[in-house]
Amino acid sequence: xxxxxWPGVTARTAALRVVAERGGMGVTLVFYVLVVVVLASLWxxxxxxxxxxxxxxxxxxxxxxxxxxxxxxxxxxNRLIADTGRDIGSGAVAVExxxxxxxxxxxxxxxxxxxxxxxxxxxxxxxxxxxVTAGAPPRPATLALAAPSxxxxxxCNIVAQHAFAATAFWLRDAGSAWFLYQKLIFxxxxxxxxxxxxxxxxxxxxxxxxxxxxxxxxARLASGHLEPVLLVQQVGWLVVLVGLAGAAFRAGERRLQxxxx
Amino acid sequence: xxxHACVVAIEVQDLSxxxxxxxxxxxxxxDAVDNLSFSVERGERVAYIGPNxxxxxxxxxxxxxxxHPxxxxxxxxxxxxxxxxxxxxARIGTLxxxxxxxxxxLTPRQSYRMLAAIYGLDRRREEAxxxxxxxxxxxxxxxxxxxRSLSLGQRMRCELAACMLHDPEVLFLDEPTIGLDLLAKQRxxxxxxxxxxxxxxxxxxxxxxxxxIEHVALRAMVINHGSLIYDNEVVAMRRALLSTKLVEVxxxxxxxxxxxxxxxxxEHTETTMKLVVDTVTTSIRxxxxxxxxxxxxxxxSVVDPPLEQVIASIYGRSAV
Numbered sequence: 001x002x003x004x005x006w007p008g009v010t011a012r013t014a015a016l017r018v019v020a021e022r023g024g025m026g027v028t029l030v031f032y033v034l035v036v037v038v039l040a041s042l043w044x045x046x047x048x049x050x051x052x053x054x055x056x057x058x059x060x061x062x063x064x065x066x067x068x069x070x071x072x073x074x075x076x077x078n079r080l081i082a083d084t085g086r087d088i089g090s091g092a093v094a095v096e097x098x099x100x101x102x103x104x105x106x107x108x109x110x111x112x113x114x115x116x117x118x119x120x121x122x123x124x125x126x127x128x129x130x131x132v133t134a135g136a137p138p139r140p141a142t143l144a145l146a147a148p149s150x151x152x153x154x155x156c157n158i159v160a161q162h163a164f165a166a167t168a169f170w171l172r173d174a175g176s177a178w179f180l181y182q183k184l185i186f187x188x189x190x191x192x193x194x195x196x197x198x199x200x201x202x203x204x205x206x207x208x209x210x211x212x213x214x215x216x217x218x219a220r221l222a223s224g225h226l227e228p229v230l231l232v233q234q235v236g237w238l239v240v241l242v243g244l245a246g247a248a249f250r251a252g253e254r255r256l257q258x259x260x261x
Numbered sequence: 262x263x264x265h266a267c268v269v270a271i272e273v274q275d276l277s278x279x280x281x282x283x284x285x286x287x288x289x290x291x292d293a294v295d296n297l298s299f300s301v302e303r304g305e306r307v308a309y310i311g312p313n314x315x316x317x318x319x320x321x322x323x324x325x326x327x328x329h330p331x332x333x334x335x336x337x338x339x340x341x342x343x344x345x346x347x348x349x350x351a352r353i354g355t356l357x358x359x360x361x362x363x364x365x366x367l368t369p370r371q372s373y374r375m376l377a378a379i380y381g382l383d384r385r386r387e388e389a390x391x392x393x394x395x396x397x398x399x400x401x402x403x404x405x406x407x408x409r410s411l412s413l414g415q416r417m418r419c420e421l422a423a424c425m426l427h428d429p430e431v432l433f434l435d436e437p438t439i440g441l442d443l444l445a446k447q448r449x450x451x452x453x454x455x456x457x458x459x460x461x462x463x464x465x466x467x468x469x470x471x472x473x474i475e476h477v478a479l480r481a482m483v484i485n486h487g488s489l490i491y492d493n494e495v496v497a498m499r500r501a502l503l504s505t506k507l508v509e510v511x512x513x514x515x516x517x518x519x520x521x522x523x524x525x526x527x528e529h530t531e532t533t534m535k536l537v538v539d540t541v542t543t544s545i546r547x548x549x550x551x552x553x554x555x556x557x558x559x560x561x562s563v564v565d566p567p568l569e570q571v572i573a574s575i576y577g578r579s580a581v
Binding site for chain 1: 280322325326327328329343346347348350351353355357360364366367371372374375377378379380381407
């Protein structure tokens with residue numbers, strides 16, 4: 001009897017769901033391509049209008065930045081907070097307490113498994129798009145760091161979303177948490193705009209928050225910036241977020257056990 | 262009281278759960294479970310029944326470790342559920358009729374792989390167990406079909422296999438046949454009995470379907486307002502609580518209904534008659550003698566009233 005293989009098996013089984021839903025994967029990729037083509041074109045126009053550089057990003061760099069940030073966000077289940085919050089608020093999560101494994105752990109590994117095939121597909125398609133439309137990134141070697149950074153980014157994001165969704169243990173609904181979270185990722189995570197292009201005070205604020213680990217870090221690396229410290233920061237944030245989400249779920253489960261679902 | 266764990270599967274002593282609802286001035290106290298005490302031996306098939314809001318789900322949640330009680334003691338397989346939920350989870354199975362253990366996009370076998378890993382089964386044990394359950398539940402051919410393509414009856418057999426994968430000693434079932442058609446229900450009940458007789462699994466069943474109780478359980482516990490109001494064998498429950506018998510008479514020619522003390526005519530046609538006999542007022546033998554003497558009887562039978570009526574009568578007594 002061994003219980004250690006459940007995280008890997010859970011993630012693999014969840015990945016099979018995505019493979020089985022080929023239509024869903026196709027829609028995700030079409031949406032991804034549309035968003036990337038539009039945003040990258042806009043940014044390249046802005047870069048051209050600004051003398052070939054915006055906040056240190058040239059046309060190729062900004063294209064690689066965009067394909068990466070969009071991959072980190074579009075590969076995720078965009079209703080994760082709402083879905084998790086609904087399961088908590090409705091008491092459905094109580095059934096998951098009847099397993100000899102952590103509720104949060106099973107959910108996180110399951111979501112990672114669902115996300116990774118989409119992430120790989122988006123990264124491959126995005127890479128080809130960027131190569132065709134803007135050429136190789138300024139320092140191709142940084143792509144080797146961007147790959148693990150992408151996985152760390154979605155891991156941080158998934159864990160953080162569970163921490164936010166845990167508010168449903170008290171509020172019965174995580175819909176408002178989702179609205180707030182999405183905006184934080186868009187701006188402070190560097191999804192819409194590279195953090196260097198934000199006003200100084202906002203950039204400094206973003207540097208203190210975990211959202212940069214979820215989108216900005218891999219995009220910064222993929223856009224040719226050799227900054228391995230970003231990976232270290234991501235690992236650090238992942239540890240902190242796992243601690244926070246774990247504490248939130250433990251407290252929530254205790255509350256559920258006392259007041260009922 | 263908790264010292265004979267090898268025989269006793271579930272032991273509950275003075276268990277209570279109080280919920281407080283509403284805010285501040287409008288705070289209301291609800292006694293969902295109120296001084297509940299009972300014990301279930303290993304290998305029993307128990308129906309745990311009661312009207313909506315009686316406290317069934319709350320007590321099952323306490324027994325599976327999802328809820329903490331306000332006071333009282335309980336042990337399941339020698340484990341205090343709310344203190345050691347995960348250890349208990351590895352030894353019990355739960356099937357809640359409306360909550361699926363399977364992922365719809367995948368085949369049951371693919372979901373079983375994940376569940377087996379969560380329950381700590383190695384690959385060899387997992388394969389062997391899936392094979393055993395496939396044979397036992399006559400569902401092996403369903404395990405490789407996408408769940409979304411299964412009928413509800415087929416899916417429930419696969420759900421039952423999912424909750425039996427880790428070979429639980431006690432199986433908690435909450436409305437397991439809800440939504441199934443008659444044949445699927447009948448088959449599902451047979452499977453539960455087979456699990457109990459062939460694998461020794463203790464069955465703790467909650468259902469509003471009287472046929473589930475009648476065909477699966479040997480013992481019935483009735484709960485209302487959070488307290489146990491009746492606990493006996495299903496057969497004994499029917500007998501002990503019967504103050505009436507139903508007499509069905511086939512007539513060889515039309516005849517008027519008899520006017521007998523303690524007898525009410527329920528239905529009367531040219532060829533049949535259905536009578537309810539109050540056995541407190543008169544004896545069934547006396548009524549049969551009168552009917553045979555006074556009517557052109559072609560056929561006569563005496564049956565117990567349906568179990569629904571018995572259960573309704575228990576609920577009625579507790580409400581008074």
